[in-house]
Amino acid sequence: MTDKREAVKKLFTAKSSRVETNKGDVYYQRLYAQCKKRIEALKTLEPFGNKLELQDLLSEEGVDRRDFMKWVSATTAMLMLPSFFEPLVAEAAEVMNRVPVIWIELQDCAGNSEAFIRSDGPKVDEIILEIISLEFQETLMAAAGHQAEAQLHDAVETFKGKYLLFVEGSIPTAMNGFYGTIGPSGETFEEHLTRLSKDAAAIVAVGSCATFGGVPAAAPNPTGAKGVMDIVKGKPIINIPACPANPANMVGVILHYVLTGQIPELDSLLRPKFAFGYRIHDNCERRAHFDAGEFVEEWGDEGAKNNFCLYKMGCKGPMTFNNCSIVRYNEGVNWPIGVGRGCIGCSEPDFWDKYAYERPMADANIKAPTGGVEKTVDEFGLGVLTATAVGIGIHAAASALAGKKSDEGEK
Amino acid sequence: MKSGYKKVKRMTVTGRTIHWINAFSILAAVITGLYIAHPYYQTFIADPAVDKYVMAWNRWVHFICAIILDVTSIVIAYLYFFSRFEKPYKKLIPTGKNIKEFVEVLLNLLTLNRRKNFDSSHNDSFNIVYFTIMHLLLAWMLLTGLQLYVHGLESGLSSIGNWWPAMLHLVTDWTIPVTGGTLMDVRISHHYTMWWIVAWVMFHIYYQVWRTIYWQEGDMAIVFGGSKFKKEE
Numbered sequence: 288m289t290d291k292r293e294a295v296k297k298l299f300t301a302k303s304s305r306v307e308t309n310k311g312d313v314y315y316q317r318l319y320a321q322c323k324k325r326i327e328a329l330k331t332l333e334p335f336g337n338k339l340e341l342q343d344l345l346s347e348e349g350v351d352r353r354d355f356m357k358w359v360s361a362t363t364a365m366l367m368l369p370s371f372f373e374p375l376v377a378e379a380a381e382v383m384n385r386v387p388v389i390w391i392e393l394q395d396c397a398g399n400s401e402a403f404i405r406s407d408g409p410k411v412d413e414i415i416l417e418i419i420s421l422e423f424q425e426t427l428m429a430a431a432g433h434q435a436e437a438q439l440h441d442a443v444e445t446f447k448g449k450y451l452l453f454v455e456g457s458i459p460t461a462m463n464g465f466y467g468t469i470g471p472s473g474e475t476f477e478e479h480l481t482r483l484s485k486d487a488a489a490i491v492a493v494g495s496c497a498t499f500g501g502v503p504a505a506a507p508n509p510t511g512a513k514g515v516m517d518i519v520k521g522k523p524i525i526n527i528p529a530c531p532a533n534p535a536n537m538v539g540v541i542l543h544y545v546l547t548g549q550i551p552e553l554d555s556l557l558r559p560k561f562a563f564g565y566r567i568h569d570n571c572e573r574r575a576h577f578d579a580g581e582f583v584e585e586w587g588d589e590g591a592k593n594n595f596c597l598y599k600m601g602c603k604g605p606m607t608f609n610n611c612s613i614v615r616y617n618e619g620v621n622w623p624i625g626v627g628r629g630c631i632g633c634s635e636p637d638f639w640d641k642y643a644y645e646r647p648m649a650d651a652n653i654k655a656p657t658g659g660v661e662k663t664v665d666e667f668g669l670g671v672l673t674a675t676a677v678g679i680g681i682h683a684a685a686s687a688l689a690g691k692k693s694d695e696g697e698k
Numbered sequence: 699m700k701s702g703y704k705k706v707k708r709m710t711v712t713g714r715t716i717h718w719i720n721a722f723s724i725l726a727a728v729i730t731g732l733y734i735a736h737p738y739y740q741t742f743i744a745d746p747a748v749d750k751y752v753m754a755w756n757r758w759v760h761f762i763c764a765i766i767l768d769v770t771s772i773v774i775a776y777l778y779f780f781s782r783f784e785k786p787y788k789k790l791i792p793t794g795k796n797i798k799e800f801v802e803v804l805l806n807l808l809t810l811n812r813r814k815n816f817d818s819s820h821n822d823s824f825n826i827v828y829f830t831i832m833h834l835l836l837a838w839m840l841l842t843g844l845q846l847y848v849h850g851l852e853s854g855l856s857s858i859g860n861w862w863p864a865m866l867h868l869v870t871d872w873t874i875p876v877t878g879g880t881l882m883d884v885r886i887s888h889h890y891t892m893w894w895i896v897a898w899v900m901f902h903i904y905y906q907v908w909r910t911i912y913w914q915e916g917d918m919a920i921v922f923g924g925s926k927f928k929k930e931e
Contacts, residue, residue: 580752668893675897
């Protein structure tokens with residue numbers, strides 16, 4: 288009986304977006320052994336470029352061991368690993384500078400770089416992003432011009448097949464890609480990305496631009512912007528959308544890779560399930576007000592003062608998958624809904640066109656499915672109804688005028 | 699019964715039951731669905747949030763009606779082919795006879811009953827096509843609605859077992875790419891289809907009343923008593 292049930296379950300869960308939070312003891316014991324082996328192997332390696340030791344850096348920044356262990360247990364939970372993985376996660380964080388990372392920036396606002404380097408006091412996530420062996424990062428590195436080119440070339444040659452390629456920003460494809468070129472050779476962003484991804488172990492697309500095109504790809508998309516997964520084929524790609532991507536999720540993905548040597552489990556949009564397996568609506572602190580029918584009607588009204596639900600202000604929490612209602616931003620300080628404005632669905636595809644209007648659907652200007660004309664769905668629906676009613680009215684009036692005659696003689 | 703008329707049985711008890719379950723479920727789903735899309739009345743009850751559940755009740759009614767509609771849809775789909783009473787699919791096959799009947803019934807409507815070259819005592823292919831459209835719209839609502847719903851069970855668990863959300867994903871995930879690539883598109887499509895259903899219902903009621911008045915065969919009685927009347931030749 289149980290076997291049968293398991294078989295049916297397996298059949299139906301094959302490709303669903305189910306988030307498996309407990310895969311059983313056997314699985315985790317095996318994973319633990321595998322991770323242990325990998326970390327031991329990484330430990331024997333010299334740190335690549337970055338010789339900083341995490342412990343030194345942490346104490347320099349005023350983070351004590353206790354704070355670090357708190358971060359470790361939160362991160363272990365975030366990665367959906369059992370708590371006995373904690374020592375391993377701590378060790379993995381310490382050997383993160385053994386995995387080289389090349390970070391390139393394409394058509395975007397550098398918001399994702401900003402997300403992890405800007406905060407009033409450095410948090411563990413941000414310190415860890417400093418310790419990773421960042422071989423190349425346009426925004427952060429000191430080198431410029433030919434020097435930078437040379438550094439990138441060296442990094443690719445040295446770590447062929449081993450580096451993680453982080454991509455920030457979309458890829459313009461219109462006008463042969465000349466909306467974005469890089470370096471003295473005038474290489475387009477698309478060529479740049481294709482060249483660097485060839486030798487990468489895996490590609491991590493960071494932020495909504497790199498994942499689904501983001502704001503640059505919003506209608507009418509003059510530059511023909513596309514996401515990484517539309518350009519690069521035949522390589523493992525991990526999408527970390529959101530505008531900006533949460534540093535906790537970036538660290539989570541790198542840590543998972545350091546720990547297991549594999550990319551985390553992904554959903555159908557290639558987003559790691561540990562971060563994007565949940566709707567923010569279901570973990571929202573205002574959810575009780577949604578169920579109660581208590582909504583903010585206007586910015587600054589009584590409802591707003593009482594932290595009512597922001598659904599009527601256009602919150603897209605019910606359709607948005609992200610862990611920001613759990614981990615929040617800036618080490619849990621706050622997040623959009625916490626500051627009293629609705630979610631704009633920034634981790635979903637086409638978010639700028641389809642989610643970011645600040646009204647509930649019934650009030651929003653959405654392109655009618657017929658295209659072209661801007662019309663709300665409800666206005667269109669009312670039009671359909673009116674047309675039906677007019678048709679019925681004409682037919683009824685004509686019928687009444689014509690009388691009840693039927694010509695059954697023809698039969 | 700007036701003399702010169704014979705009684706024609708048109709709907710079984712099952713058929714009528716399904717009809718009214720559908721009618722009231724659609725009505726309730728439309729009312730609650732409009733609230734869910736845009737909560738148009740606010741709760742000013744001074745109770746704490748834990749005691750009132752206005753949105754939750756609307757969603758509850760919406761989902762219960764939806765599930766009932768889903769079940770009747772499955773029953774109807776079955777009856778289309780295997781009913782022992784009338785098999786609607788026979789009128790759907792585009793044979794010459796069916797196409798002619800379809801056109802004649804349509805012409806009867808358009809010529810305001812000046813022309814009536816078909817047997818009105820039994821279900822005609824025009825009506826069957828019209829009803830099939832309704833059931834296709836309902837099936838689409840079912841698929842898009844369950845797709846929107848299943849994401850509330852993202853843990854993969856449900857009160858009736860893991861198979862349920864897993865099956866919903868398997869059966870309805872394809873609606874996302876089909877409607878345009880995001881969950882928002884599924885939602886717009888779900889909302890948009892509602893207006894077509896409302897328009898469908900409007901014409902349906904009009905047409906049945908019209909038939910009753912102009913054909914004088916008591917068509918309106920079908921859905922209450924199960925029979926209509928036909929003038930004897």
